[in-house]
């Protein structure tokens with residue numbers, strides 16, 4: 488057993504002033520039991536809790552840290568930016584530099600607006616789609632998570648799933664009725680809904696990450712593209728996880744399907760709070776102060792520190808880095824498949840999930856049918872052996888460029904012992 492007395496005391500103290508002791512429910516350990524770790528520091532592929540225990544980190548702040556914790560190049564740019572002042576609320580060159588990088592890499596994006604979180608990005612993209620199309624309804628997929636704006640808290644994934652509240656109290660039913668829901672990977676259901684309703688936008692995680700990692704079925708994204716074209720709906724790829732992660736230009740590059748609007752977050756900020764939405768001029772030239780002046784604003788948007796961290800994280804990534812992420816991801820996924828109980832390890836590049844399931848996971852129904860008790864046992868056993876995983880069976884985990892083949896060997900050695908406890 489690892490020593491956790493300081494973490495325990497710190498978490499109890501936190502619970503007296505923070506609801507549940509956390510600032511995001513995904514961090515709670517309800518689905519796996521025990522208390523969250525209280526983190527002191529991170530370096531490369533490792534984090535350390537305040538009791539001094541070290542863990543190989545497969546959460547990476549839920550994805551952003553594609554180069555690992557406290558990367559020297561990122562820290563250097565951040566320090567230089569901070570010395571010049573932390574915020575101006577006026578244009579700065581750092582935001583144009585990061586915007587140029589986004590436009591260069593993400594195939595469908597010609598103009599981009601920075602915001603401060605993924606939630607803001609999806610919320611704003613949907614408003615833009617509604618403004619331009621003049622329609623109210625949107626279509627999302629069961630188990631996909633697009634942040635916590637009202638329109639998306641219908642059959643939502645991520646923490647809503649692990650805490651068993653896919654439909655949140657507090658969302659007015661008048662809002663909820665504008666959100667249509669289809670099963671993931673089911674293009675026929677989408678076709679039927681779009682034929683019946685006037686839909687402003689279809690929003691999708693092009694690789695689902697928030698009910699565990701579920702790749703798009705062959706032809707699914709292409710079908711969404713064709714259906715949106717036929718019915719005049721805006722296709723939004725929510726690439727908050729997949730952007731810069733599954734390929735330099737995200738899932739739209741990897742699968743060769745271009746959405747109308749793209750939402751970004753997580754990796755784009757390199758560990759600072761950043762989101763973004765972008766797309767073709769036809770759409771983006773209607774956001775305020777342009778065109779139809781669809782409203783969107785943010786005091787700290789394009790913040791120079793956040794822009795510097797994002798740029799420092801992404802600018803030097805080259806094709807060879809993605810080849811390495813792919814190889815490290817494959818090494819981990821192959822090793823995780825070895826278990827005495829049925830498992831499905833589903834991976835796209837450096838994002839993956841181990842499901843305790845005897846059938847491939849294609850949608851929310853098959854994801855929910857996986858064995859959560861086995862996951863909780865495995866999670867605890869891995870944590871005891873120094874491997875930090877997301878505390879829920881409905882999340883993706885990640886490797887970074889800081890993870891070495893030796894780190895993966897150490898994770899797999901822990902895994903062989905941990906799954907032994909399940910047999």
Ligand SMILES: *Cc1c(COP(=O)(O)O)cnc(C)c1O
Pocket residue numbers: 603604605606607609632633634635692696697725726727728752753762
């Ligand atoms: C994390 C996430 C969001 C929300 O981003 P926040 O920064 O947490 O608001 C939106 N969409 C997807 C696909 C995500 O994974």
